[in-house]
Every structure is written in structure tokens, then in C-alpha cells.
Amino acid sequence: MTKPVFFVTPGYGERLRQALHYSQAVRIGDRVETSGQGGWDDELRIPPSLEDEIAQAFRNVERTLETAGASWSDVVHVNSYHVGGFPPQVNETMAMLYRRYMPDHAPIWTQLAVAALGLPDMRIEIRVTAIIA
Structure with a gap:
């Protein structure tokens, strides 16, 4: 069995690891799982525009x-969590x-509306699974 290896994203990931004792990703063999990634900057500030927050989360x-040695081209599954439901600009x-x-593939996607996320101003969080080919 392959041993899990945990990763902390430089910047905000180090801050969150220190404050809340969790990692941003784990790699087990060729599989990478991320924790939910918000649209924050390294100081955990959220942009005022929903579209900018989504882009920052990506x-x-x-x-x-x-x-963790992966990229978006390796992503096979996305979970997205949304505060405020799904106004048109979310899916767009x-x-x-x-x-x-x-651009070369479309992952599977589960989209959920939630009441709140980890920071008071957050409106989106994205969690992915990647398989490194």
C-alpha cells in the first residue's frame, strides 16, 4: 500500500496549517485530493466580486x-460549494x-448550495480529485 503524503500550499496554506492544523492536499500513489480551496489571497482576503472570487479559487x-505534483489537466472530479445559490454568473x-x-476534457462535477463556508465572506469553495497519468 502506498503511504499518503501531505502538502501545504505556500502562503495561505501555511497560514491555515498553523491556525487550523490541516493540509491543503494529499497524494496517495497517482491520486491527489485537495481540501476545499476558497477564493482568498495569501492574507485570506476575499475579493468583493463573485466572479473574481471564483477565479481566485481556481x-x-x-x-x-x-x-502535490499535479495540474488541472489531471483533474477528474470537482466538488464546488456555493453560498447564495446559483445566480447566472456562478455557472457562467x-x-x-x-x-x-x-480545454481537453470535462471532469465530473458536483455542485452544492450551502449556508456558510469557513470564512465569513466566502461564497465559493472548490475541492478536486486528480489522477496523475
């Missing part, structure tokens, strides 16, 4: 995958970013 997923932005980050 960039944070990318950063976290890279720490998500679909645009899927096409940008994964």
Missing part, C-alpha cells in the same frame, strides 16, 4: 495541485474557467 486549486464563470483550465 488559481488556488492550481497552486495546491502544483504542490465556472464553465468559462473549466474551459480555460481543462
